[in-house]
Amino acid sequence: xxxxxxxxxxxxxxxxxxxxxxxxxxxxxxxxxxxxxxxxxxxxxxxxxxxxxxxxxxxxxxxxxxxxxxxxxxxxxxxxxxxxxxxxxxxxxxxxxxxxxxxxxxxxxxxxxxxxxxxxxxxxxxxxxxxxxxxxxxxxxxxxxxxxxxxxxxxxxxxxxxxxxxxxxxxxxxxxxxxxxxxx
Numbered sequence: 001x002x003x004x005x006x007x008x009x010x011x012x013x014x015x016x017x018x019x020x021x022x023x024x025x026x027x028x029x030x031x032x033x034x035x036x037x038x039x040x041x042x043x044x045x046x047x048x049x050x051x052x053x054x055x056x057x058x059x060x061x062x063x064x065x066x067x068x069x070x071x072x073x074x075x076x077x078x079x080x081x082x083x084x085x086x087x088x089x090x091x092x093x094x095x096x097x098x099x100x101x102x103x104x105x106x107x108x109x110x111x112x113x114x115x116x117x118x119x120x121x122x123x124x125x126x127x128x129x130x131x132x133x134x135x136x137x138x139x140x141x142x143x144x145x146x147x148x149x150x151x152x153x154x155x156x157x158x159x160x161x162x163x164x165x166x167x168x169x170x171x172x173x174x175x176x177x178x179x180x181x182x183x184x
Contacts, residue, residue: 015043060152064094077128078164
């Protein structure tokens with residue numbers, strides 16, 4: 001059971017309903033769910049968080065294949081099942097190879113990746129596991145995506161770490177019947 005109440009629309013305050021409207025009228029075009037539904041207990045934070053999330057997921061220079069790769073590495077690092085559940089299908093739709101997705105799910109380094117995927121993977125994995133990246137990895141990301149790209153990638157990692165932390169802190173659950181995605 002989640003540790004935090006998951007409010008229905010009927011239970012929301014006007015401020016919370018404003019967050020719902022912002023979420024549903026943005027690029028997601030659906031009712032609030034998951035981590036935002038937990039964050040809605042602090043409407044101002046939820047409003048700003050959903051806005052930042054929309055920018056980072058839909059408004060950067062990264063194609064879905066690469067942004068979803070970064071999100072999957074983050075979800076796996078934090079063992080955030082709900083994040084994985086939502087983003088593994090998005091990664092597939094974005095064109096990320098099934099072999100790459102499966103390796104990350106199992107906690108392994110994917111063997112065959114395109115050069116841009118390898119750069120993103122090395123950067124995200126380095127930030128999570130080593131808490132920094134080498135000059136060579138940083139420079140590779142700058143060469144491929146520019147200074148703006150390295151800033152966007154860093155923000156994307158931080159945002160989805162925030163999402164994962166919310167999932168884990170509040171024990172947000174997978175939909176009924178969905179298996180835990182990670183090996184024990």
